[in-house]
Amino acid sequence: MEDFLDACQAAVKGNEPKSLAAKMGVPHVGLLQRANPDNEAHHLTVEHLFGILLHTGDMRPLITLAGEFGFDLVAKTAPKPQELTKSMISVSKEFADLTIAVHEALKDGHVCQFDKSTIRREIGHIRETLDVMDESVKAA
Incomplete structure (x- = not known):
């Protein structure tokens, strides 16, 4: 203190x-x-x-x-905005990739650690593209 x-x-x-x-x-x-x-x-x-x-x-x-409290404070850098159409295409592609990853994981009725890792990675990609979309909307 x-x-x-x-x-x-x-x-x-x-x-x-x-x-x-x-x-x-x-x-x-x-x-x-x-x-x-x-x-x-x-x-x-x-x-x-x-x-x-x-x-x-x-x-x-x-x-x-x-x-x-055991944390590090790290400044967040805003992603570079894109043209809205291009940004929307990126978001849509990442959602499609997530959909494919989930369908692949569910094929055999068992979601293994590799499947979970793949799905989580795709979720991270969606978050990144949504951050770009957010910046793109602000810049529009």
Whole structure:
């Protein structure tokens, strides 16, 4: 917990606290007091933390919090959008591949580990093409 609170304070102090406080709509001194882990009278709220992350882009508090629970925080990169028709064709193809994989797995009435792996891989491909489709719709 101490590392997380230190990371919150570092994010505030390292990102122009007066400007940050104005963007968050809180008093400058109040933000510094709340971010100070040694000040037991004031604490950051979830809304304050969200404002710090949003307005600074400084993810140290979030990275530290995730780390304290055994997770790694990895930035997600958006896929490159495509022309909508091409994107729709890709999604349709992946759904067809999934359909074929499921039919093949069910042929003998037993779904083995290899079949499960193949089906899960096809599901992953569908997710990827749906992410591209989502970006394509946003860009249209």
